[in-house]
Amino acid sequence: MSLSMANGVKSASATRLTRATYVPPCRRDNEHVASHLSDLSLSGKEKDPSSLNLNGGINFDAYEDIPVETSGSEVPPPVSSFFQLDLGSDLDTNIKRCGYKNPTPVQKHAIPVIMSGRDLMACAQTGSGKTAAFCLPIIAGILKGRNGFSEPRGPRGSGSRVATPVALIMCPTRELAGQIHDEANKFANRTRVRIAVAYGGVPIYQQLRCLERGVDILVATPGRLVDLIDRAKVSLQKVQYLTLDEADRMLDMGFEPTIRRIIEQTGMPSSPVRQTMLFSATFPSEIQRLAADFLSNYVYLTVGKVGSSTDLIKQNVIDVSNMDKRRHLIDLLRSQSMNAAHGVKPLTLVFVETKREADSLEHYLYQNGFPATSIHGDRNQWEREQALRSFKKGNTPIMVATDVASRGLDVPNVAHVINYDLPKNIDSYVHRIGRTGRAGKSGLATAFFDGTNQSMAKALAGVMAEAKQEVPEWLLQFAENSFSPYGGRNDHGSSDNGAYDAYNYGQAEGMTWGVETYAPSYETGNAQMGSYEAVSNGFGFCYGAEPVVASGWD
Numbered sequence: 001m002s003l004s005m006a007n008g009v010k011s012a013s014a015t016r017l018t019r020a021t022y023v024p025p026c027r028r029d030n031e032h033v034a035s036h037l038s039d040l041s042l043s044g045k046e047k048d049p050s051s052l053n054l055n056g057g058i059n060f061d062a063y064e065d066i067p068v069e070t071s072g073s074e075v076p077p078p079v080s081s082f083f084q085l086d087l088g089s090d091l092d093t094n095i096k097r098c099g100y101k102n103p104t105p106v107q108k109h110a111i112p113v114i115m116s117g118r119d120l121m122a123c124a125q126t127g128s129g130k131t132a133a134f135c136l137p138i139i140a141g142i143l144k145g146r147n148g149f150s151e152p153r154g155p156r157g158s159g160s161r162v163a164t165p166v167a168l169i170m171c172p173t174r175e176l177a178g179q180i181h182d183e184a185n186k187f188a189n190r191t192r193v194r195i196a197v198a199y200g201g202v203p204i205y206q207q208l209r210c211l212e213r214g215v216d217i218l219v220a221t222p223g224r225l226v227d228l229i230d231r232a233k234v235s236l237q238k239v240q241y242l243t244l245d246e247a248d249r250m251l252d253m254g255f256e257p258t259i260r261r262i263i264e265q266t267g268m269p270s271s272p273v274r275q276t277m278l279f280s281a282t283f284p285s286e287i288q289r290l291a292a293d294f295l296s297n298y299v300y301l302t303v304g305k306v307g308s309s310t311d312l313i314k315q316n317v318i319d320v321s322n323m324d325k326r327r328h329l330i331d332l333l334r335s336q337s338m339n340a341a342h343g344v345k346p347l348t349l350v351f352v353e354t355k356r357e358a359d360s361l362e363h364y365l366y367q368n369g370f371p372a373t374s375i376h377g378d379r380n381q382w383e384r385e386q387a388l389r390s391f392k393k394g395n396t397p398i399m400v401a402t403d404v405a406s407r408g409l410d411v412p413n414v415a416h417v418i419n420y421d422l423p424k425n426i427d428s429y430v431h432r433i434g435r436t437g438r439a440g441k442s443g444l445a446t447a448f449f450d451g452t453n454q455s456m457a458k459a460l461a462g463v464m465a466e467a468k469q470e471v472p473e474w475l476l477q478f479a480e481n482s483f484s485p486y487g488g489r490n491d492h493g494s495s496d497n498g499a500y501d502a503y504n505y506g507q508a509e510g511m512t513w514g515v516e517t518y519a520p521s522y523e524t525g526n527a528q529m530g531s532y533e534a535v536s537n538g539f540g541f542c543y544g545a546e547p548v549v550a551s552g553w554d
């Protein structure tokens, strides 16, 4: 926690409020929520949530104040427009087609670094465009024959049955892999760059068929990749670009030995022949070891503050007893829908602790006239994809979710995230609320705080203060009385499952990156479901398929 946050908490007035004396300002909260949602500036065209094109309406001024720090020698300067990047006419066209007018801060800084051939360790806030930050320069590099390769790799026409991608993007979950694959395909549209995705839980033969057509960029989860290598269906000997996305989470999930094996024992060219990019939200010592082992002369880029949320998200916390939560939720949703601009039903994501509660709350909402769906680990893949599709289209504008939906899920129009049950650690909170307020849009996050959440008070107050949010006096009082300084983090600021942020790490371990800031907001591992490379119906890994993608929920 930053000094300013800590001070903010400590400087709270000494008035002690107890739960018995405190009266939750429910009505005021609901009015506040409703007015905020009606301010979310939906234009006429955006009345139908499924038709929203948020990319065109990005408020880039919102990013102007974000602190950006770089360290490393001779860091290539940032650009201010995509065209300055000289990505090539195909990519310029595709960027326009995607509706991207200007690069986001992480893109402004990271793309020139990657295009210059340097290794990169980058960290940026949720929803700030990290995927394009690594996809665009890789595709441009392949098209331009940078790093000595101008031809697509793989079996196509080569007589070989072994796919030999020139770029490998590794990530922890099948949903994230699908999402990256989808994004990369948009950028590579009508170019000769071929992109495939491979993840576990689905029959491997479908993926093999795609790989046999030849692949330049392979997006993969570690387990399935090892399987493909062992079957001699993929060779990494030609890999020139290696990206580890959500690297910290892969480590949390126990993938380190697998990742090390893939990088060190499969014939992949070593650094600096190979260019390596590491995208991570937090910087535990394992990540630094990984960086030291696999990156050379790298640039370290940070956009935003460690473990913090973007101030695009209006955070609201309401003291409500466990017994009153349902009634309060209904009140909240009712006033939200009554006040919603132009009758728009804002997409609302409600996070709960357990799968059972997700089912039960979905049912309860339906009974009370709120079309809702749910997403959690006990639902099969078809149900999950259905739920997500229905949510995205606004048919069921409320989705009740467990933590499986907290990370990476990119549903552009989520207007409101409600932490019906607060998570156990603050990282998770930051990831959850990061499902709204994406790509320069504003969003709203409401947390229900009850007596069982006292250990979260200090961290929650800190995250709110850091994002320039108004912290209620009663929360500051809880924070003062709280025993846990980090809200589920251990003494080093680490979340329960191991990762911690550079800021806390820097304080605890004397780390000097030359910056005081950093890290965006990924949550760390979620043990709710056993497998992270779980089942899919097979959509999404052949070209032209239209996958329902969402990362981070498994």
Ligand SMILES: Nc1ncnc2c1ncn2[C@@H]1O[C@H](COP(=O)(O)OP(=O)(O)OP(=O)(O)O)[C@@H](O)[C@H]1O
Pocket (backbone or CB within 6 Å): 055, 056, 058, 099, 100, 101, 102, 103, 104, 107, 124, 125, 126, 127, 128, 129, 130, 131, 132, 407, 408, 409, 410, 412, 434, 438, 439, 520, 521, 522
């Ligand atoms: N330059 C841009 N202009 C407009 N929209 C953009 C731009 N870059 C990215 N986006 C859009 O912003 C959204 C968020 O991007 P992305 O999913 O890459 O964020 P992220 O930083 O990886 O988020 P998370 O940390 O939650 O995974 C996506 O819908 C993406 O299409």
